Amino acid sequence: MPIDNPAESSTEHGDRDRLETDIALDIRALTTAAEQLGHVFAQSNNLRPNDFRALTHIATADAEGTPLTAGHLGTSMGVSPAAITYLVDRMISSRHIRRETDTSDRRKVLLRYDEHGMEVASSFFTPLGLRTRAAMADLPEADLLAAHRVLTAVVGAMRTYFAELTDGADAAPAREAN
Template sequence: MVGVAQQQEGHDDERARLQRVLVDDVRTLTYRTQHLAHAFAEHQTMHPTDLEAMVHVMQAETDGDPLTAGGLAGALNLSSAATTSVVDRLERAGHVQRERDAVDRRRVHLRITREAMGVAGAFFGPLGRRTDAVMAQFSEAELAAVHRFLVGFSQAMEDAEREHRSASSPAQP
């Protein structure tokens, strides 16, 4: 008969194995995502930072809180001048447009153009259909658990990045 301590040890071993597998899975997903993003950027003759900027602008619009250039600078961790260069390139390429705030005309929001959405949809549409098929295999409760995991994992990575940035920034007098 297997004792309680042996059962617990087996459970701990399985949990540790699953945690290692999940970390490996996240690592694999990360580099595959980067490869696909680089392929899209290359297909559009864009710099990877420009693509990242587009993703931030698009996500902010989706969230109902459009970005300003200053907000984009913070998201990209770039200077104002570097961010202006990115926005200028994206605007010249027809991917982003500047739009004055209806209430405060001094504020300028960044918006993804319809053309950019069409190009992104054409490129990423097949991926969307594939990921929809994958998600259809899971119950709502399982999807909610995966969501909690990914949000928590993403937050842990963001916290680690912030710590590394603050540790590497020059000391303030």
């Protein structure tokens, strides 16, 4: 890892290595906690683990302004076209998602949360959102901006690595830090 300031001591460089390691550990802990909550959500709504993963992919892509087609969802999740068709049909039948024609390309069909799916997700995750906001309430805005930049960089690195591992298969671009 290059040191930007040659006058920086090895102790300062060691602190950076420790901070980067701590961030990696924090992200693993965040991923684990999110997975645990996802399992509880799935179980409480009679969903399979892949159903919840699909909902997460759909919601994330939609929030980033890059809604998914069934093909892109299958690629992102690493499942076969037949499996993703079965999953999508099941999720549409349960009213968690719906198909919507892409207004910019009528040949494409996008996957979106259905009203029922939004209600179910909102009732489960709103308390988490309130707890998260309360946990961050005393943090200065500069810390939140820095955390956002760090997370954006990490997500970008992970998506780039995913694209490399899958020969560039539909890894969504990272959002720009605001």
